[in-house]
Amino acid sequence: MKCDIIIAGVGGQGILSIATVLGRAVIAKGWRLKQAEVHGMSQRGGAVQSHVRISDQPVASDVIPLGGADLVVSMEPMEALRYLPWLSTDGWLMVNKTPVENIAVYPEVEPIYKEIETWPRNMLFDGEAMAAEAGSARALNMVMLGAASIILPLEASVLEAGIQAQFAPKGEQVVETNLAAFRAARALAEKRKSELE
Amino acid sequence: MQNRLLLLGDEAIAQAALDAGISGAYAYPGTPSTEILEYIQRAPEAAERNIHREWSANEKTAMEEALGMSYAGRRALVSMKHVGLNVAADPFINSAITGANGGLVVVVADDPFMHSSQNEQDSRAYAKFAGIPVLEPADQQEAYDMVAHAFDLSEQMKLPVLFRITTRLAHSRADVVRVPPRAQNPIRIPEDDRQFVLLPANARMHYAELIEKQKELLEHAEQSPYNEFTPGTDRSIGIIATGLTRNYLEENYRDASCPYAVLTIRQYPVPPKLVAQLFDCCDEVLVVEEGYPFVEEMVRGLLPGPKPIHGRLDGWLPRTGELTPGDLACALQIERGKVRAVPGMVRPRPPQLCRGCPHIDSYNFLNEAVKDYDGYRVFSDIGCYTLGALPPHTAIHSCVDMGASVTMAKGAADAGIFPSLAVIGDSTFTHSGITGLLDAVHENSNVVILILDNGIVAMTGMQTSLATGRLEAICTGIGVAADHIRVVTPLKKHHEENIRILREEIEFNGVSVLISRRPCIHVKRKL
Structure with missing residues (x-):
């Protein structure tokens, strides 16, 4: 068993929290993982990504080879396209629609959406609205984890325990918001999956 | 435990x-x-x-x-x-x-x-x-x-x-x-x-x-148990893999074992007997290492040797940059599936100063204060404020090493550049800027040193700055005139005043230090 994921976004969007929850869940299962992160200068609003590699066997490379990812999950539409070369032909592309327009010339967003929708297994949705509905726009990262969870070789309960552990220091309300965000996106992703099959 | x-x-x-x-x-x-x-x-x-x-x-x-x-x-x-x-x-x-x-x-x-x-x-x-x-x-x-x-x-x-x-x-x-x-x-x-x-x-x-x-x-x-020789079945190539490049090799043979003899090196100096053992069981050698072709150059030597050596020096692997599993696949001619290209509409997204960052206000008043001087130069340093090189600020002309802003500004002033300014962070200043400032004081150089004091080492993620609470004392102590150590607050409401103060110090013929002080917006978040 192996599952290779790229989590993409813009520095400051909370990519590392997704990776941390995933890591905790994998360790709890007794599996192996490698998780390459971006620290330093790029975290200041630049393009960032994390490679997460889960397996029941030892993982060799810290980075996923091109064409090897089972899933690219992106907090931002243009960032999703940046990692297409890593995506396996039967991999999933899950993308939050809200652009982060922090560069001088941000491209037209409609062609970006179109390009995403040409990918056979895609899920393009308004994750930010879903997070807001769950209680906080800041829960976008757990929305994206919820969507990704349908492909991960981990039970929802193990991931939810990871979310509990991650947000417990911030209080019960924050935990509940993040769990709600996770569950809503997971349900939507299940629906999308059955549509495509 | x-x-x-x-x-x-x-x-x-x-x-x-x-x-x-x-x-x-x-x-x-x-x-x-x-x-x-x-x-x-x-x-x-x-x-x-x-x-x-x-x-x-x-x-x-x-x-x-x-x-x-x-x-x-x-x-x-x-x-x-x-x-x-x-x-x-x-x-x-x-x-x-x-x-x-x-x-x-x-x-x-x-x-x-x-x-x-x-x-x-x-x-x-x-x-x-x-x-x-x-x-x-x-x-x-x-x-x-x-x-x-x-x-x-x-x-x-x-x-x-x-x-x-x-x-x-x-x-x-x-x-x-x-x-x-x-x-x-x-x-x-x-x-x-x-x-x-x-x-x-x-x-x-x-x-x-x-x-x-x-x-x-x-x-x-x-x-060393960390230097391992593994025999192979195919003599055509032998591989020396140093450090984590071994992982990239393994990545390419996930479903089958590598057919080539492999020497992994994780303890140096490079062990000649193990290298000889590898040479004995292959016709050509591929050296895979992250960084310089360090082992490759040693194994290759100055004059033609007994076997062809491949790696970063002959184009089998890229000469610069970080290696990937794909680079190894390419060198070993391992077939890989086609991959989708990045669509042309994707633009680069470089890092930038955070919204509300005090450096933005500092660059705003700096750019305004110097714009009427022909030939002004701003020498900068290593830290978040290096991002001032990029639009919309495009405010600095150099970034070389820790502390080089102060000394390059002095050298440029020695050469006749006016005004010659340095922009350095508080922690970079205590790291390596103090001795350069001493040179400038000793010669009464005509420079303005802007110390952007955000009270923290920000770029690397909010570590304690040894400069905090000590900057004025340090500058006074090494001999900067007290009335030319100016402290300003980089905020929009002080913009005009900050321009005026900087212009006064540019016009002063000698060493000025302008401390632009406001905490990094992440400091409170960290606490």
Whole structure:
């Protein structure tokens, strides 16, 4: 068993929290993982990504080879396209629609959406609205984890325990918001999956 | 004790050092090495055992403090990024001549591809230059295991050991299994009073000893469990894979074993007998290493050798940058499926100053104050404010090394540039700016030094700045005239006033220091 994921976004969007929850869940299962992160200068609003590699066997490379990812999950539409070369032909592309327009010339967003929708297994949705509905726009990262969870070789309960552990220091309300965000996106992703099959 | 932990490569090294019984860890923040000391600062056992874990002013002071702890017979860890070793080069090279007393491990994190750096220098070359061994782990577990080995080797050989990692390992997490911790060493001063006194007569003697030790270091490398020879079935190529490149090789043979003989090197000096063993069972050799073609050049030699050698020097692998599993697949002609290209509409997204960052206001008043001067130049430095080179600020003309803003501004002023300004952060100033300012004061150079004081080391993730609360005293102390040390607050409402003050100091013929002070917007978040 192996599952290779790229989590993409813009520095400051909370990519590392997704990776941390995933890591905790994998360790709890007794599996192996490698998780390459971006620290330093790029975290200041630049393009960032994390490679997460889960397996029941030892993982060799810290980075996923091109064409090897089972899933690219992106907090931002243009960032999703940046990692297409890593995506396996039967991999999933899950993308939050809200652009982060922090560069001088941000491209037209409609062609970006179109390009995403040409990918056979895609899920393009308004994750930010879903997070807001769950209680906080800041829960976008757990929305994206919820969507990704349908492909991960981990039970929802193990991931939810990871979310509990991650947000417990911030209080019960924050935990509940993040769990709600996770569950809503997971349900939507299940629906999308059955549509495509 | 929790046995199985999920750790960054940096954190695995930190935990291993705690478990190897260090009494002190020393560092200056620098990507990708920062998380080593940060982990030790957070570790409860470090507080319980009263292990030294405060940031140093720069890598040189960190290295010397670690050497002092080694002198006392106790184990010390010093960590830095690759260019930090340039700053620490003097004590580093000379610590090979004095040798270590307590175990001394120098962790250096190289940054191939320059993710967060200004060059790709390979620290293995420094270790060879100094004549000390190098350990280069392939993964997080080895990073953990090899730290204990490094301390043992250091004490056995009475030499510092360089522990080389690269960004990929430093900033990648994996599960790591711990071993029970070892006790700290007691204080035990060197038996020979001459060991640390590098008078020429002593140094000549020590240097001869260091040369003599090289044979033993080679023998250690030949016998090291971290240097492995694996036979192959296909003679056409033999592979030398150093450090984490072994992972990229394995990645390409996930479903079948590698048909070629492989020598993995994780302990240096390069072991000639093992290399000869590989040569004996292949027709051509591929050398795979992260960083410089360091082993490749040695194996290749100056004149044509017995076999063709391939690697970064002949284009089998890229000459620069960070390697990938795909680079190896290409070199070994392993078929890979077609991949989708990045669509043309995707634009680069470089990092930038955060919204609300005080540096933005500083650059706004700086740009405004200098715009009417023809030929003004702004020399800058290493930190978040380096991003002032990019639009919309495009405010600076240089970024070279820690502290170079002050000294280059002085040199340019010497050459006749006016106005000549420096922009440096508070922590970069105490790292390496003070001595340059002393030069300027000594010659009464016509420069304006802007110190952007955000009260923290921001770029590397909010570490304590040793400058906090000391800047005016430092500048006064080295002789800047008190009425030309001006303090402003970079906020929109002070914009006009800040322009006026900066212009006054530009017009003053001498050394001015303008401290632009407002805390980093992340400081409160961190607290």
